[in-house]
Amino acid sequence: MADGAVNFLLDKLTTILLQNASLLGDAQKEIEEIKLELESMRSFIRDAERRKEMSEQVETWVKQVRLVAYEIEDIVDEFMHYKEMARDRKGIKDFVQDVVNLPKNVTARHRISSKLQKVKAKVLEVSERSKRYVFDTIDEGRSNNASIDRWQYHGESSIFVEEDELVGMDENREKLLEWLNENDQRRTIISIVGMGGLGKTTLVTKVYNDQIIKRHFDCWAWISVSQTYGVRELLRSMIKEFFETNQVMDPSNLGSMKYMQLVGTLNDYLHQKRYVVVLDDVWSIDLWSKIRGAFPNNKYGSRIILTTRNENVAFSVGTGSRVHRLQPLQDKDAWALFCKKAFWSDPDRSCPKELEALAQVIMKKCEGLPLAIVAIGGLMCSRNQTVVEWKKVYDSLNWQLSNHPLLEQVKGILLLSFNDLPFYLKHCFLYCCVFRDGYPIKRKKLIRLWVAEGFIAERKGMTMEEVAEDYLTELIFRSMIQATETNDAGRVKTCRVHDVMRELAMTTSEKENFCTAYYGQESRLEGKIHRLSVFNIGENIRLSTTICHHLRSFFVFETDMFSSFSLNSVLSKFKLLRVLDYMEFQLKPYQAPAGIWDIRSLQTLAFIEAEERLIQQIGNLTELKRLNITKLRAIDGPKLCASIQKLTNLHRLGLMASTEEEELQLEALLLPPIFLQKLTLVGQLNRLPHWLGSLASLTHLYLVSSQLEEDILSSLHTLSSLVFLELKKAYGGRLLHFRTGWFPNLNKLNLQELLRLDSVTVEEGALPSIREMYLSGCWELKLLPQGIEHLTSLQKLHLEEMPEEFVQRLRSDTGEDQTKVQHITRVYHVFLMEQTRVIETLH
Numbered sequence: 001m002a003d004g005a006v007n008f009l010l011d012k013l014t015t016i017l018l019q020n021a022s023l024l025g026d027a028q029k030e031i032e033e034i035k036l037e038l039e040s041m042r043s044f045i046r047d048a049e050r051r052k053e054m055s056e057q058v059e060t061w062v063k064q065v066r067l068v069a070y071e072i073e074d075i076v077d078e079f080m081h082y083k084e085m086a087r088d089r090k091g092i093k094d095f096v097q098d099v100v101n102l103p104k105n106v107t108a109r110h111r112i113s114s115k116l117q118k119v120k121a122k123v124l125e126v127s128e129r130s131k132r133y134v135f136d137t138i139d140e141g142r143s144n145n146a147s148i149d150r151w152q153y154h155g156e157s158s159i160f161v162e163e164d165e166l167v168g169m170d171e172n173r174e175k176l177l178e179w180l181n182e183n184d185q186r187r188t189i190i191s192i193v194g195m196g197g198l199g200k201t202t203l204v205t206k207v208y209n210d211q212i213i214k215r216h217f218d219c220w221a222w223i224s225v226s227q228t229y230g231v232r233e234l235l236r237s238m239i240k241e242f243f244e245t246n247q248v249m250d251p252s253n254l255g256s257m258k259y260m261q262l263v264g265t266l267n268d269y270l271h272q273k274r275y276v277v278v279l280d281d282v283w284s285i286d287l288w289s290k291i292r293g294a295f296p297n298n299k300y301g302s303r304i305i306l307t308t309r310n311e312n313v314a315f316s317v318g319t320g321s322r323v324h325r326l327q328p329l330q331d332k333d334a335w336a337l338f339c340k341k342a343f344w345s346d347p348d349r350s351c352p353k354e355l356e357a358l359a360q361v362i363m364k365k366c367e368g369l370p371l372a373i374v375a376i377g378g379l380m381c382s383r384n385q386t387v388v389e390w391k392k393v394y395d396s397l398n399w400q401l402s403n404h405p406l407l408e409q410v411k412g413i414l415l416l417s418f419n420d421l422p423f424y425l426k427h428c429f430l431y432c433c434v435f436r437d438g439y440p441i442k443r444k445k446l447i448r449l450w451v452a453e454g455f456i457a458e459r460k461g462m463t464m465e466e467v468a469e470d471y472l473t474e475l476i477f478r479s480m481i482q483a484t485e486t487n488d489a490g491r492v493k494t495c496r497v498h499d500v501m502r503e504l505a506m507t508t509s510e511k512e513n514f515c516t517a518y519y520g521q522e523s524r525l526e527g528k529i530h531r532l533s534v535f536n537i538g539e540n541i542r543l544s545t546t547i548c549h550h551l552r553s554f555f556v557f558e559t560d561m562f563s564s565f566s567l568n569s570v571l572s573k574f575k576l577l578r579v580l581d582y583m584e585f586q587l588k589p590y591q592a593p594a595g596i597w598d599i600r601s602l603q604t605l606a607f608i609e610a611e612e613r614l615i616q617q618i619g620n621l622t623e624l625k626r627l628n629i630t631k632l633r634a635i636d637g638p639k640l641c642a643s644i645q646k647l648t649n650l651h652r653l654g655l656m657a658s659t660e661e662e663e664l665q666l667e668a669l670l671l672p673p674i675f676l677q678k679l680t681l682v683g684q685l686n687r688l689p690h691w692l693g694s695l696a697s698l699t700h701l702y703l704v705s706s707q708l709e710e711d712i713l714s715s716l717h718t719l720s721s722l723v724f725l726e727l728k729k730a731y732g733g734r735l736l737h738f739r740t741g742w743f744p745n746l747n748k749l750n751l752q753e754l755l756r757l758d759s760v761t762v763e764e765g766a767l768p769s770i771r772e773m774y775l776s777g778c779w780e781l782k783l784l785p786q787g788i789e790h791l792t793s794l795q796k797l798h799l800e801e802m803p804e805e806f807v808q809r810l811r812s813d814t815g816e817d818q819t820k821v822q823h824i825t826r827v828y829h830v831f832l833m834e835q836t837r838v839i840e841t842l843h
Helices: 002-019 027-054 056-088 091-100 102-133 146-151 154-160 170-181 200-208 211-216 231-246 251-256 259-270 287-294 311-315 331-342 353-365 370-381 387-395 397-403 405-419 423-434 443-453 464-477 499-511 545-550 567-571 612-620 634-644 712-716 804-811 816-820
Strands: 188-193 219-224 275-282 303-308 322-325 482-486 492-496 516-518 531-537 553-559 579-582 604-609 626-632 652-657 678-682 700-704 724-728 735-738 748-752 759-762 772-776 796-800 826-833 836-841
Touching: 002 027, 002 056, 002 423, 027 056, 027 102, 056 102, 056 545, 170 188, 170 200, 170 211, 170 303, 170 322, 188 200, 188 311, 200 275, 200 303, 219 231, 231 251, 231 259, 231 287, 259 287, 303 311, 311 322, 311 464, 331 353, 331 370, 353 370, 353 387, 370 387, 370 405, 387 397, 397 405, 397 499, 405 499, 423 443, 423 464, 423 499, 423 531, 443 464, 443 492, 443 579, 464 492, 499 516, 612 634, 626 634, 712 735, 796 804, 804 816, 804 826
Parallel strands: 188 303, 188 322, 219 275, 275 303, 516 531, 531 553, 553 579, 604 626, 626 652, 652 678, 678 700, 700 724, 724 748, 735 759, 748 772, 772 796, 796 826
Antiparallel strands: 482 492, 826 836
8 A cells, every 4th residue: 555655645746736836935846856756666666565475674664655655745735734824814914913923934834844854854765775675686486466376276276165165156057057058159258247255266167167068168278367467378378278188289389489379379279169268367357358369259159258356357358248247145045154164063064052143143244255154154163162252253353354364365365356456446445444334335425535535536527526436436346345226327326345345454444554443442542543433432532632633534423422512623623634524423503614615615515504604605615516504594595595696516405494484585596506406495485486497407306394385386397307306394285286298207206294285186198207106194185196007107105104094095905096006016104003113015
């Protein structure tokens, strides 16, 4: 990660020198010299990162590089903070104040200048030290990457896996055999994709060794590619495999053959043969383009199988290929495999009753990853079968994964994926460690955090958020991050990191001082911490001045540490803070810090209380994309509308009145933000705002406590881009009539607590895209929406706290209402019974 820290710092220094040269003054020379020295060290740092496991000297030097990079970043950030504060001071009052503070300012400039001089000397010293070490002479005969060298033959070793360990693989094996034996005579490439440790190589090995396959093909070859392949060496290995098997030629002269000769030799040999080739553990997306000429598309039904952790590799082989995404084992199969390894000495291989609960927890920690199940099962097999002993292992699983010899293979194989990442993706992946174990990470939140941290490089024609989304997609394709939920358009909504991978990432993160987790008294907070996550504690923690000074990100999960909390007092301590996130800590009442309207680059400002100066000044935040204001009063309306009118980049707007009875005055907004996509209005409305129908980009609309009497749908149906509509206490009329052609893209409709509503009519051709409908607390609605049978795309009908008469008509299997909902995949009713929430399936 030293290469990551240095590359990140170099990008930052380049941006500062290009965009803020006028601010740097005398410091520009020092910063340029530091940048040049780091650039000269960069390629050497990358090589040292690969060699650090082979030498304590190298590892020590890499750590020194990382520490000095962090120190430079701190000093430069402090310097830029000081300069920008000075630049922002304007007017005669500030001039007078500067004169008064002159001695203090001179001292600050001198202190920062002195720090720059010292850190420049450190950089030169570290650079010279590397030359004294002469790393190039260290273990010249060994592989450039010890961990890769150690594990690159794991594929061959899987040939010797016992048959009874192949649990849960039958369906995958049958699918692969089917594709290999099918009648399609075209050359077909089959990609087996999944994260490290899922058993890709084991699966392919068992199929490759099947005698059916040997009879079905004229010749076959298995090549372990790994990350360190050379194309010519790979082609030579393949020729040896084919020719030695068939005893056709003496391959002793292969060493002198050039690339084109090797390709030609293979192509000529395979030209009239039905061949099968396995390329195991492929990492590079350009490998196929370099070797494809060796494999003729000879219409004999040849097959090429490749295993990879990266979906981009699978897609790089072109159209017409087959992709099989290997999934983790189901709980039943995972449990069977775990018991076989953990209790192998027992004839029945069964778990003792007293250990079952704990064993299940340990097994589930592996999340269906066969490699981890086998390794951790083997570890538990060596322990006394007592709850106390097993609990000790579980509590120290993070340490065990990094230090126990039996788990070394798990660590080595999984870390290959991390080591293969470019530096900018390493930062982004490790950042997932700031979230607690099992936490569903929202896509939008994660990419905004990456942007705020400065991890995202600029690309011409793209916003930073769009680039960040590309980063996330690449991490998902590399099987480093798992997509757990997608939206209707197929975009990721939430994601997570596999538990075992996260444990290893946490170890790396703490070792590299990238992120620190605090769990209470058993954790220690010391040194220069850059990112801090506080988990599950009920006590106050005291952050030292040193920690506050260096902290860049501060996250709080489930804690009472701020029972008496002042946001301004916290911010005053964190001079270099980029991210402050109270994930699940409710800030009541949350007031915006004074002067927040001067942060002109701010993009999100949510759930802040309305106050006069904020409402007047918020129009200065012209980069805002999301704004949520609470506790609005009717008299705030005109000034608020004047400010919102300046926010032309706004995508999400939420306005909440101080009480349900308070009116939202929004008529003064003449030109609403044209890019607005999501709008939430909570409070009384005399009528719908006149500008609402002009929001052509609006996709989500929430109207709460509006208490409108007018025909609400006739004003809203012009919103043709709308995909979500929620009306909660928003309408006081008796009828909602959806007419033909209305709401063409709406896929989710929520009608809640419309207390006088007694009739819903849907004409044929209305709501053609609807997929989910929620009816909740509409106590006068006794019948299903008339015309619901026309909603052929409807998949879910959710009923909650609805009249008994309404629900009873759906309970009958032969009733008319059951006939009307036959096309709906799921109909269910949620109600309370003795304070318990009950879900009743009606269809």
